[in-house]
Amino acid sequence: xxxxxxxxxxxxxxxxxxxxxxxxxxxxxxxxxxxxxxxxxxxxxxxxxxxxxxxxxxxxxxxxxxxxxxxxxxxxxxxxxxxxxxxxxxxxxxxxxxxxxxxxxxxxxxxxxxxxxxxxxxxxxxxxxxxxxxxxxxxxxxxxxxxxxxxxxxxxxxxxxxxxxxxxxxxxxxxxxxxxxxxxxxxxxxxxxxxxxxxxxxx
Numbered sequence: 001x002x003x004x005x006x007x008x009x010x011x012x013x014x015x016x017x018x019x020x021x022x023x024x025x026x027x028x029x030x031x032x033x034x035x036x037x038x039x040x041x042x043x044x045x046x047x048x049x050x051x052x053x054x055x056x057x058x059x060x061x062x063x064x065x066x067x068x069x070x071x072x073x074x075x076x077x078x079x080x081x082x083x084x085x086x087x088x089x090x091x092x093x094x095x096x097x098x099x100x101x102x103x104x105x106x107x108x109x110x111x112x113x114x115x116x117x118x119x120x121x122x123x124x125x126x127x128x129x130x131x132x133x134x135x136x137x138x139x140x141x142x143x144x145x146x147x148x149x150x151x152x153x154x155x156x157x158x159x160x161x162x163x164x165x166x167x168x169x170x171x172x173x174x175x176x177x178x179x180x181x182x183x184x185x186x187x188x189x190x191x192x193x194x195x196x197x198x199x200x201x202x203x
Contacts, residue, residue: 062186071105072115073177078102079199084186086194089135095192097121102185102199108174111154119146124191133171133183176201 079102081094098121113139115136121144135158137148156168176183186198 012199035191070107072108073180075104075105075180075201076102076183077104077199077201079197081197083184083191083198084195085198092192092194094120094194094198095123095189095196096194098123098187100185100187102196102197104185106173106176107173108177109171112151113173113176114151115148117148119187119197120144121198122146122187122189124153124189124196133168135168192193 077100079100080090080097081096081098084092084094086092098119100120101118102110103116106112113134117136133155134152137150154172156171157166160167180201183201184198185201187196188194189196
């Protein structure tokens with residue numbers, strides 16, 4: 001649930017974990033105190049062995065035991081096939097055997113979202129669907145466990161146009177804090193176009 005450094009590239013390079021409005025309401029955490037947080041890639045710790053078990057990469061600290069990032073809110077979501085619905089909210093079942101672990105940290109003051117996404121059991125080709133608010137870079141590796149880690153900073157672009165307007169135009173991270181339950185995160189596959197896995201954000 002965050003953004004910082006500009007990672008979005010062309011639509012072909014973009015991964016399809018997104019936030020999308022649903023219905024409205026939400027909660028925030030107290031902002032952590034730090035000078036000038038650096039959301040650049042070199043400050044993002046990665047340990048793929050721990051991701052599926054130790055939820056929350058954004059709890060990592062530097063050698064001085066200080067928080068690596070400054071967030072106003074954080075979210076951990078477990079996305080499953082059973083939560084997948086299509087565009088008219090009919091359950092579709094997703095992709096059997098898949099599961100997604102989504103850790104988001106947002107800084108609404110800087111309009112930044114950082115993400116640590118681990119997907120297990122994904123099959124098929126990655127596809128876009130629906131009108132996203134945010135899109136994240138493709139996961140690394142083609143094996144049974146895929147991971148995508150980074151930060152994005154507004155203004156945001158998804159590369160998806162509706163009537164000539166990008167679906168992220170005008171979106172600000174603070175909208176998530178104002179009403180987290182209005183957003184969900186998911187992944188789409190050619191074998192499960194409505195969604196492979198899906199998870200609802202909550203307070």
